[in-house]
Amino acid sequence: MSGTVRDMTKAAREALEKAGIPGAAREAHILVAIATGIPRDRLSLSMQDAVEQAQWDALNGILPERLARKPLSHILGQRDFFKHNFKVSPQVLDPRPETEVLVELALAAPFASVLDLGTGSGAIVISLLAERPTGQAVATDLSPAALDVARENAERIGVADRCTFLLSDWFAAVDGRFDLIVSNPPYIAADEMKGLAPELAHEPRLALTDEGDGLSAYRAITAGAPAHLEPGGRLMVEIGPTQGAAVAEMFRAAGLENVAVHPDLDGRDRVVSGRMPQKRD
Known part of the structure; x- marks a missing residue:
């Protein structure tokens, strides 16, 4: 031709x-x-x-x-996110531009240590470490294949020596306390899966849905966060656009202060944040 x-x-x-x-x-x-x-x-x-x-x-x-309807990023094997190019594969959630809001909010205050729960490609934690040259991190995931991708991205972007990757069900394998905990957990309800864009059928179901009401990850994260946050430490999670009120209430019930719901660039609720109280004398 x-x-x-x-x-x-x-x-x-x-x-x-x-x-x-x-x-x-x-x-x-x-x-x-x-x-x-x-x-x-x-x-x-x-x-x-x-x-x-x-x-x-x-x-x-x-x-x-x-x-x-295979995602373009899977065909390319890569995705630009925040300030870097990340390897992606069918084993990890394709990082979305709206998740950059979580990174920007996290960078709005100082931190020396960060825990990323359900790291996937590592896009969030690696972006944070790249902006904080002395920061240290732990990143967890339930998928060994996802952790392999995240480790490779950390090596490529030059932060691997400052990030420990753990196979863990949320906090199960995590020790210590952190200045910052971040997560973009599976938040799509099981009954919403059929209505998603066809491209999402190529992504790991484990990273999309909890096979329930879409809120179970937040229940686990807010239950465990107080034991793993330093006094004054922050918890920040990405949410679906209808989940702001429910997740914010979980933050308050866990004893977090300054709870807020933040929009993305399209004006949809995208991130819930809160802070661990400082120790009282």
């Missing part, structure tokens, strides 16, 4: 549009850049270049995966 980069881009865009995939034009550019080996920022300057059969074959090898 002959043609130009423009022809290839048009064919990819039309196929993605026909499949109803949002952002078809942007994704077509990304897929064509992969297939041709042309850097994405140079693609618009190369539209008249001829393409070889091998490049068409490369596109035809990856385009069906996206048409089957």
Whole structure:
């Protein structure tokens, strides 16, 4: 098959549009850049270049995966998050831009030690450590495969010597107290799973749902947090947009102060935060 980069881009865009995939034009550019080996920022300057059969074959090898709603990040094997590029795989939750709100809020106050519960790709804890060069962290997950991905990301981004990765069911294998505890736990209720975007079928179910009402992780986290927070330490969790009031009440019931619900850039409730009381004399 002959043609130009423009022809290839048009064919990819039309196929993605026909499949109803949002952002078809942007994704077509990304897929064509992969297939041709042309850097994405140079693609618009190369539209008249001829393409070889091998490049068409490369596109035809990856385009069906996206048409089957495999996440683009899984096809690429990577995802940009906060200030870094992270390896992702079907074994970890694809880091979302809205989770960056949690990172930004966590960085708004000092901390020397952080615990990340259910770390997945490690995107949250690694982003935090990269901004705090003297910080130390512990990151847990129930999935050995997820911990392998997180360790690799920590090595690539240069914080592996400051982060301990533990196979743990929430706090089960965790010792000590921390200035900051963060988590993006599974918060989708079991009866909501059927209504999710098709791409989420390619993500680990364990990272999406508690197979219950979507709140069981918060019950476990708020129950265990007081025993693992330093006086004045902070707890911050990502939530689903309808869960703010329920999770905030769990924080208060656990004895946390200054409990607040924070929105994401779209104005939806996204993070609940609270602080462990200082010791009283």
